[in-house]
Amino acid sequence: IEQETAVIRVMNKAAGKTKVVYAPVGKTLLHDGLTITVKNCKKSDPFDAENFFALLEIHTKTDGRIFSGWMNRNEPGQNPLQHDSYDVWLEKCE
Numbered sequence: 001i002e003q004e005t006a007v008i009r010v011m012n013k014a015a016g017k018t019k020v021v022y023a024p025v026g027k028t029l030l031h032d033g034l035t036i037t038v039k040n041c042k043k044s045d046p047f048d049a050e051n052f053f054a055l056l057e058i059h060t061k062t063d064g065r066i067f068s069g070w071m072n073r074n075e076p077g078q079n080p081l082q083h084d085s086y087d088v089w090l091e092k093c094e
Contacts, residue, residue, distance in 0.1 A: 003093035006041040006054045010034065011087040020091060034086060035059040041093035049074070052093045060085070 004025055011018045012032050023029040023038045030036075040055040051074045058067040058081060067081040071090040081088035 001043045001045070003041045003043050003052075005094050006038045006056070007091040007094060008036065008054075008056075009089045009091050013085055013087065032086075033060055034088075036088075043093050052090055054090045054093060056088075056090075058088060 006023045006025065008021050008023055009018060010021055010031060015032075019032070021029060021031050021036070023036050025038045025041050028035060028037045035058065037057045038054055039057065040053075042053045044051040051072065053073075054071050055069070056067060056071055057065065059065050060083075063083075066083050066086075067088070071080070071088075073090045073092060
């Protein structure tokens with residue numbers, strides 16, 4: 001089921017801070033040195049186990065694109081963003 005907003009947890013490793021951000025589908029969000037674009041965010045069928053999927057593109061000013069692809073909330077190890085300075089996880093779509 002298509003959703004309008006991705007709820008994303010961003011960890012800034014250098015600052016030792018984690019923050020939840022709300023990124024609307026089709027918009028670009030600037031957060032703590034990251035440029036996050038959510039291209040799609042989906043929720044699983046209500047009759048299946050709850051899961052969320054988001055198609056993200058993430059850039060930094062210094063490194064350019066550091067992630068492009070799908071993230072799956074129930075399988076965060078499949079397609080994680082693990083960068084020298086940042087980790088990013090999908091929390092949910094709403």
